[in-house]
Amino acid sequence: MTSQESSVDPEQGVFVNSVCANCGGPAQYLCEACGQTGPRYCSETCQSDHWEKGHASVCASVPSGTESEEHDNERNSRALKRSSSKVYSRGNVAQLINLKQRRSTLTSNTSTTLINAPNSNDPSPAIDPVQADEFRFYMQQVYRIIKPVVLCIVLSVLWVKLSQAPSYFIGSSGPGTSGATGSSSDSSPISASIYTAAILIGQIIVATVVIVFLFKYGFTKILVGFFMFVVLFPLGFMSYILISNIISSLSIPLDYITLIFALWNFSAVGLVSVFWKGPLLLQQAYLTVMSSLMAFSLTGLSSWTTWILLGLLAIWDLIAVLCPFGPLRILVESSKENQREIPALLYSVNAVWLMAAPKLSNQIQPTISSTSLQTHTDSSPSSFISSVNSVSTKTSAATTPSGEDIPLSENLSHNIYNRNIEVGVHNNTEVNNSSNSLHTNGNISENNELSDDEEEDERNGLKLGLGDFVFYSVLVAQAATFDWITTIACIVAVLTGLNATIFLLAIYRKALPALPISIVFGMLFYFVSRWMLVPYAQTLGVFLVAV
Amino acid sequence: MPPSPKTPPQEILSICKKYFIIGCFFLPWLWVVNVVYMWPLIKREDIGTQIKKYLYLSIFGAILWLIILTTWLSIFVTNRIEWGQFADSISVAIPKGV
Numbered sequence: 264m265t266s267q268e269s270s271v272d273p274e275q276g277v278f279v280n281s282v283c284a285n286c287g288g289p290a291q292y293l294c295e296a297c298g299q300t301g302p303r304y305c306s307e308t309c310q311s312d313h314w315e316k317g318h319a320s321v322c323a324s325v326p327s328g329t330e331s332e333e334h335d336n337e338r339n340s341r342a343l344k345r346s347s348s349k350v351y352s353r354g355n356v357a358q359l360i361n362l363k364q365r366r367s368t369l370t371s372n373t374s375t376t377l378i379n380a381p382n383s384n385d386p387s388p389a390i391d392p393v394q395a396d397e398f399r400f401y402m403q404q405v406y407r408i409i410k411p412v413v414l415c416i417v418l419s420v421l422w423v424k425l426s427q428a429p430s431y432f433i434g435s436s437g438p439g440t441s442g443a444t445g446s447s448s449d450s451s452p453i454s455a456s457i458y459t460a461a462i463l464i465g466q467i468i469v470a471t472v473v474i475v476f477l478f479k480y481g482f483t484k485i486l487v488g489f490f491m492f493v494v495l496f497p498l499g500f501m502s503y504i505l506i507s508n509i510i511s512s513l514s515i516p517l518d519y520i521t522l523i524f525a526l527w528n529f530s531a532v533g534l535v536s537v538f539w540k541g542p543l544l545l546q547q548a549y550l551t552v553m554s555s556l557m558a559f560s561l562t563g564l565s566s567w568t569t570w571i572l573l574g575l576l577a578i579w580d581l582i583a584v585l586c587p588f589g590p591l592r593i594l595v596e597s598s599k600e601n602q603r604e605i606p607a608l609l610y611s612v613n614a615v616w617l618m619a620a621p622k623l624s625n626q627i628q629p630t631i632s633s634t635s636l637q638t639h640t641d642s643s644p645s646s647f648i649s650s651v652n653s654v655s656t657k658t659s660a661a662t663t664p665s666g667e668d669i670p671l672s673e674n675l676s677h678n679i680y681n682r683n684i685e686v687g688v689h690n691n692t693e694v695n696n697s698s699n700s701l702h703t704n705g706n707i708s709e710n711n712e713l714s715d716d717e718e719e720d721e722r723n724g725l726k727l728g729l730g731d732f733v734f735y736s737v738l739v740a741q742a743a744t745f746d747w748i749t750t751i752a753c754i755v756a757v758l759t760g761l762n763a764t765i766f767l768l769a770i771y772r773k774a775l776p777a778l779p780i781s782i783v784f785g786m787l788f789y790f791v792s793r794w795m796l797v798p799y800a801q802t803l804g805v806f807l808v809a810v
Numbered sequence: 811m812p813p814s815p816k817t818p819p820q821e822i823l824s825i826c827k828k829y830f831i832i833g834c835f836f837l838p839w840l841w842v843v844n845v846v847y848m849w850p851l852i853k854r855e856d857i858g859t860q861i862k863k864y865l866y867l868s869i870f871g872a873i874l875w876l877i878i879l880t881t882w883l884s885i886f887v888t889n890r891i892e893w894g895q896f897a898d899s900i901s902v903a904i905p906k907g908v
Contacts, residue, residue: 511903518886518900521879528839535832535840540825542847 285309285316296322405765408727411551412735412761416754418555419736423562423743426508456567463568464575471583475590479597494537494553498530501556554729558736562744569741570789573782576734580776595774731777735761738785745793748800752792756784822851823861830864838875841868 283290284302286309294301294310302318304310314322477486503526510517533549535541561569583589735757742753760781768775829844845868852862890897898904 507902514905515903516887516890516905517902518897519902520900521883521886522902524836524879528837531832531835531837532840532843535829536843542843545843545847 283309284318285313294318294322401769405762408765409758409761411547412727412732413754413758415551415554415558415732415736416739416757418552419558419562419740420743420750420754422505422509422555422559423740426505426512426559427744453567456565457571459564459568460571460575463564463572464579467576468579471590475594475597478594491534491538495530495534497553497556497560498533498549499526501560502526502529505556505559550729551732554732555736557733558740561733561737562740566741566744569737570786573734573738573786577779577782580778584774584776591776592774727777734778735781735785738782738789742785742789746797748796749789749792752788752796753785756788757781760784819858822848823858826861826864830868833868833871838872841872841875844868845872 281290281303282288283305285304288305290303290305290309292304292306292310293299294304301322302313304313474486477483477489503522506522506526509515532545533553536545536549564572583591586592739750739753739757742749758781760783761777763780764775764777767780826844826848829840829848833840833844845865848861848865852865886897890901
């Protein structure tokens with residue numbers, strides 16, 4: 264080919280060769296596999312055209328037909344991985360996926376070739392540096408999302424164990440202790456439990472639908488206000504209940520003045536960091552603690568109610584996220600189309616400098632465009648995310664059936680958002696795009712780096728809804744009321760489920776429900792360990808002592 | 811944990827100021843957060859010396875509150891029994907046997 268021959272002129276450098284093999288215009292890229300001796304291209308489209316026109320048979324990367332297929336598959340899987348890492352970005356899921364695909368194909372075809380051109384490297388068949396980088400990034404993301412989940416679960420278990428400590432006090436043992444002790448008894452009839460669980464899940468569904476509706480039609484201010492209110496509820500009231508329980512169990516003499524002062528501080532700073540600007544770490548910490556508080560409050564339910572509720576939630580999650588008419592799916596899609604940020608409670612791993620007052624996003628700047636990274640778009644309120652939670656809790660609190668003062672709204676919001684494992688910035692689900700942009704903005708601003716960082720930001724962190732945190736913790740906290748063996752077994756089960764879900768996320772590249780797999784594993788492990796492992800261990804222990 | 815370096819310095823200064831002002835509502839924890847968050851920025855020239863003033867005020871206020879709290883708590887815990895009725899009314903939970 265003329266272009267190829269003209270390109271082979273190493274003495275004169277790249278410029279001699281820079282004629283596109285397909286269209287003849289100025290070219291900046293070359294075929295990665297062929298290296299310096301290969302054809303030059305000006306764009307990906309020309310490369311694809313040229314591939315079809317005959318480069319496929321001469322390319323150095325294609326010794327045989329099957330290999331080219333593998334190469335394609337590898338490229339596709341890379342695209343898949345990249346886009347899947349952003350599986351659910353609330354705003355620009357589609358864009359992210361597209362961007363990723365474009366990016367991945369572009370990088371695989373051009374940028375890597377561009378980078379490799381001077382070195383004339385052949386892509387190593389074993390591990391491509393780009394691919395290895397991607398793996399590393401992905402693993403890091405997984406690690407970063409598992410850390411807060413583990414922390415939330417551990418905190419919930421801690422609250423449960425503290426509240427179950429023998430009480431030396433007269434007076435105020437709040438609903439927590441009574442709930443904890445009550446939950447171990449199976450005396451409540453199953454039908455009552457089913458009824459309660461059904462009511463709870465009904466409330467959750469209603470809240471989800473309402474929030475989706477509000478979001479879809481743009482009543483963002485109401486949503487934000489709602490969320491704010493909802494965040495305040497667990498931070499204030501729940502902490503009070505928890506601390507009263509702990510004080511009762513541990514016999515700490517404390518006066519109301521100090522307690523109210525401490526609670527006021529805790530809640531106010533929580534509100535500020537979640538809904539307004541603040542350190543990312545603090546915001547993540549507050550969201551984790553809030554989730555554990557909500558989970559703790561749910562342990563007030565009787566045990567059968569909790570298990571039935573979890574089972575129904577898993578089913579609901581599946582429906583809401585995967586079915587075309589599911590509200591959560593609608594939420595994702597509408598945020599994609601409208602480019603609006605979803606004020607959801609999402610925990611994002613890469614949250615950046617937070618958002619100020621919710622500038623709701625009708626201006627979701629697609630992160631994909633990355634050129635227009637705008638710092639102010641970040642303002643997507645992380646508070647949104649948290650607020651969503653808070654909002655949900657609130658609604659539920661109002662409607663709790665008698666006997667349970669569990670804020671359902673919290674559950675609701677959590678459910679709503681937790682269904683989605685998203686990749687994206689924490690601050691806003693909606694802001695996924697913005698968060699991505701945010702992220703990118705932040706990262707770019709911080710690193711002043713090139714496409715690498717941007718790409719990373721885009722591939723950015725997984726996002727996990729806060730509801731997922733809560734319900735994982737609810738499951739483990741419920742297991743914690745029985746025995747340590749069940750606790751550990753359920754922790755392992757839930758984390759395994761989370762890993763499996765993230766893995767599926769990589770394969771399917773779209774928003775996936777985070778609850779079903781973990782809940783199924785968790786329930787299975789709990790019942791097996793409760794009815795088989797614990798008596799077994801106890802019998803063995805007796806044996807040891809006796810002998 | 812400091813804010814992004816790309817945020818304009820006026821914004822950083824205004825955030826620092828707002829944190830300080832909100833912290834005046836009995837929120838020493840916010841002052842602590844303010845200090846920890848913004849401390850590395852004290853060396854940046856483009857923000858000016860005002861941020862230093864706010865941070866010093868915050869840290870001074872936080873220490874003051876800490877002293878007040880610890881004093882009150884120690885007084886309460888040691889004298890709880892002698893105060894009798896009053897102490898019971900403001901206690902969250904009364905330990906048995908005391």
